[in-house]
Structure formats: C-alpha cells, structure tokens
Amino acid sequence: MELTHALKQIQPSYIREILKDAQSEGVISLAGGLPDGQHFPVKLMASSLASLAQRPDLFQYGQTAGYGPLLDYFRTQFQLPEHHDSLVCTGSQQALDLIARAYVNPNDKVVMEAPSYLGALQVFGLAQANILSVSQQADGPNLAELEACFAEQAPKLFYAVPDFHNPTGVTWSVPVRQKVAQLCQQYQVTLVEDVPYRELRFSGELLPLVSSFCPEHALVLRSFSKIATPGMRIGVVSGKANWIAPLVKVKQSADLHSSIPMQAVLLDLLTHDEFPAHLATLRALYQERYTSLAEQLQAKLPQGCHSNPVEGGMFIWLTLPPCDDFALAKQALTHKVAVVPSSVFYKQGEKVTPALRLNFTNATSEELVIAVDRLVEVIKQECGIA
Ligand SMILES: Cc1ncc(COP(=O)(O)O)c(C=O)c1O
Known part of the structure; x- marks a missing residue:
C-alpha cells in the first residue's frame, strides 16, 4: 500500500534504528535519552501498584x-x-x-x-x-x-x-x-x-x-x-x-x-512523602555523571572539539572540527560506543554544525570514562588529528 506523501518525507529516527546495536553486548551507549533504570522509583510505587487490584x-x-x-x-x-x-x-x-x-x-x-x-x-x-x-x-x-x-x-x-x-x-x-x-x-x-x-x-x-x-x-x-x-x-x-x-x-x-x-x-x-528525596537522589546522581563526563572530555579531547557546561538535563553537545559526524558516529559504534550525530537534529537540507549529542544519565561514571577513551580515538581518526 502506498504511504502518504507526508510520511514518505519523514526520515526514520536514527536513535531508534541504532537502539538495537547500542544495546548489544559491550557497547556503552551515550545515544538515547534514557533515564537510569536502576533509579526508577519502583519502591515508592510498590504499595500503590499493589492496591490497584x-x-x-x-x-x-x-x-x-x-x-x-x-x-x-x-x-x-x-x-x-x-x-x-x-x-x-x-x-x-x-x-x-x-x-x-x-x-x-x-x-x-x-x-x-x-x-x-x-x-x-x-x-x-x-x-x-x-x-x-x-x-x-x-x-x-x-x-x-x-x-x-x-x-x-x-x-x-x-x-x-x-x-x-x-x-x-x-x-x-x-x-x-x-x-x-x-x-x-x-x-x-x-x-x-x-x-x-x-x-x-x-x-x-x-x-x-x-x-x-x-x-x-x-x-x-x-x-x-x-x-x-x-x-x-x-x-x-x-x-x-x-x-x-x-x-x-x-x-x-x-x-x-x-x-x-x-x-x-x-x-x-x-504525593508520596519520599518523592522529593527521590528527586534529590536523581539530581545528585546525574550531577556526578555529568561531572565525570565533562572532566574526561576536558582532559582528553583533541583541539577543535568543544562543549559548553550544562546545569541539568541529560545531554552534553560536543562540537567537532570539520568532519562527517554521521560517519564518525557509525565508526564509534564499531568501537563500542554509541553517540548521536548532529545532522539528525536539523530539518532536511539545513546547514549542520558537526557535533555529537552525548547522554550522561544512562551509563555509570566508570563506563563514561571508558566511553570517552573510545570516542577520542575515533574522533582523532575521523578528523585526521594525530
Ligand atoms: C524535548 C522533548 N520533548 C518531549 C519528549 C517526549 O517525552 P515523553 O516521554 O513524555 O513522551 C522528549 C523525550 O525525550 C524530549 O526530549
């Protein structure tokens, strides 16, 4: 059956497409916008869920x-x-x-x-x-x-x-x-x-x-x-x-x-008494991971790469020297780190700044250190930096 004209023009979501690869054994994913699943407030929801019956x-x-x-x-x-x-x-x-x-x-x-x-x-x-x-x-x-x-x-x-x-x-x-x-x-x-x-x-x-x-x-x-x-x-x-x-x-x-x-x-x-404490824990956890990622990037990135500090949320935007960031992101996957290239965040045909979106909420601080090492290697290769 023929698709509508509108749907034909929509690019499939890069993030959803690579999700399977990003979740495969040994890959550290900085790609999705996923909150940390270990910190879902399931304990705070337990009695409410049980009472549903x-x-x-x-x-x-x-x-x-x-x-x-x-x-x-x-x-x-x-x-x-x-x-x-x-x-x-x-x-x-x-x-x-x-x-x-x-x-x-x-x-x-x-x-x-x-x-x-x-x-x-x-x-x-x-x-x-x-x-x-x-x-x-x-x-x-x-x-x-x-x-x-x-x-x-x-x-x-x-x-x-x-x-x-x-x-x-x-x-x-x-x-x-x-x-x-x-x-x-x-x-x-x-x-x-x-x-x-x-x-x-x-x-x-x-x-x-x-x-x-x-x-x-x-x-x-x-x-x-x-x-x-x-x-x-x-x-x-x-x-x-x-x-x-x-x-x-x-x-x-x-x-x-x-x-x-x-x-x-x-x-x-x-309305749970402990919900504010849950939020405080989440913020502290994400701050720790953000700090870890930001420090690693600062210490290890080659010249020509840049990221601005953030005060919350889930992402760091890493701008790159002139390069094909789409190819770079694909290459990063073969080095077992998943990231999202900037082009997917622009409408089609628009001038794009080469960059990567890096998520810091879903990987642990230790994983983020390893991810940066892998990423730096790929950036140097793809951007022709010695
Ligand atoms: C800016 C923005 N708006 C909306 C959404 C969709 O969120 P929800 O899970 O509430 O549908 C997202 C999800 O990542 C987002 O980043």
Whole structure:
C-alpha cells in the first residue's frame, strides 16, 4: 500500500534504528535519552501498584482529559488560573502530536530552534508544517533572527525547549525568556514550551517558565518520563481552556484517554512523602555523571572539539572540527560506543554544525570514562588529528 506523501518525507529516527546495536553486548551507549533504570522509583510505587487490584473502578473507561484527582493536583501544583486547563497525554510526545493535528494545516509556519528535538521535527514534519529555523546561542535563540522571523513570516507556533535543551543542553537566560514572551505577545505567536528536563536541575537557580511571562499565548508540555518512568507514558499539556478543549477532541479520536490506573499510580507517587528525596537522589546522581563526563572530555579531547557546561538535563553537545559526524558516529559504534550525530537534529537540507549529542544519565561514571577513551580515538581518526 502506498504511504502518504507526508510520511514518505519523514526520515526514520536514527536513535531508534541504532537502539538495537547500542544495546548489544559491550557497547556503552551515550545515544538515547534514557533515564537510569536502576533509579526508577519502583519502591515508592510498590504499595500503590499493589492496591490497584482493590480499585477496579480505575479500570473502567475514563475521562479523555484525564484522571480527575490528578488534574486537580496539577491545577494546584502548576497554579493554573481559573480559565486554564490541563489534558493528560500518553507522554508529552502525544501532546505535540495533538497540537499539530488540532492547529497545524499543511504549510502553516512553525518556528523551531536549530538544532531541535527530533520528535518535534517528526511531528511537525508529518503535519506538513513549513518549519522555519532560528539559530541557537549559548543563552537561547538568536533574538534578532527570531524577531525578524516573527515580523516577516507571521508564524503560528514557536516550539521551544528552554530548560536543558535536547540535544544541546542550553538553558535560556531570564532576559531571553522575557524577550521571547514579549515577542510572542507582540506578534501573536503561540509558544509551545516543552519542559521535560526542567526538574533535572543539579546546579544554578530555578528559572521562571517562559510561559509565566505570556500565559495567554502559551501551551506548556510537561513529562513524567524523566522523573518517574518513561514506561508509564504520562505527560500533560496546560494552557487556556479554549485552547485545550480542541486537543481533548483530537485525543478522543486518537486513543480515548491515557491509562487511568497509571495516572492514579503517578498521583500517589507525586504525593508520596519520599518523592522529593527521590528527586534529590536523581539530581545528585546525574550531577556526578555529568561531572565525570565533562572532566574526561576536558582532559582528553583533541583541539577543535568543544562543549559548553550544562546545569541539568541529560545531554552534553560536543562540537567537532570539520568532519562527517554521521560517519564518525557509525565508526564509534564499531568501537563500542554509541553517540548521536548532529545532522539528525536539523530539518532536511539545513546547514549542520558537526557535533555529537552525548547522554550522561544512562551509563555509570566508570563506563563514561571508558566511553570517552573510545570516542577520542575515533574522533582523532575521523578528523585526521594525530
Ligand atoms: C524535548 C522533548 N520533548 C518531549 C519528549 C517526549 O517525552 P515523553 O516521554 O513524555 O513522551 C522528549 C523525550 O525525550 C524530549 O526530549
């Protein structure tokens, strides 16, 4: 059967394709965006999971918007105004898909930073959006480019990951947040603020959400994949009630609702006395691994390679001297280290800076040391450095 034109244009996900190789014996993977499976809060969920057998009501069809007590919790936690709502989604990835289906017609303009989250490139690509790129700097998007883009192109959406960006780890400064919010208001562009890594800050100060400066012009996507477990598949989108209602309608046709038993377990977890301690442990663990990776890179990388420090999240972005980073990543796999080349984070045909995304949350500090040794050898080979 012939595929749709939209799907034919979508590149398969490099990360999903190499996942099998990345998981094979002896390979150290810095490729995926995986949280550490040894630290899933399963003990904190144990009694909640066991109690499900006594709660058959949770196994009936439920409301599309989500499990009522969880929605009430979100309203309080996120301090939502009366005229804002939340919709529980099957991962924040589904929220992106619902937004695209509800609001993006073919050729509608959607602005993204370059590089950008691959899953968002895929969603907006499938929706046949006209993706406009704005370059990213150390403290967020290039504001002059962004304003010119808003003024000249009148885009509908600006998709952004302001906290510990995937793939670059960049966090927007407060002045950048304020300016972007002001531009969204001035040019009537809806900000889609995607913050799955926000709770994984291990140094520096918590910064206000960009949407806190333009709440009437934003949809906020939160995820529980990185702080609870990705397998629960729970995320949530919040914003003005009249913007959430169409998403509920699309979700009805997509999957009726997300798993109610899992939402009940998530609520028990988020309100568990020991959940803050779990978060603190996770942050300390990821900080230790980040420090280990950053120090190894600093000590061992050849000239011409560069990475900026990060204050949280899961990734370091390593820029390389001129080379074919795709070939380099393939070569790294034969040396038993998996990494992701920069080209997969750009829309097709765009000018790409040779770089690698390195994940530091899924390998131990000891493995990270070995991974850097292997990687340095490959970089020297592929970039022709003696
Ligand atoms: C920026 C970004 N947004 C969304 C997602 C999807 O997360 P979820 O597991 O909640 O669907 C990811 C996953 O890695 C991500 O990096």
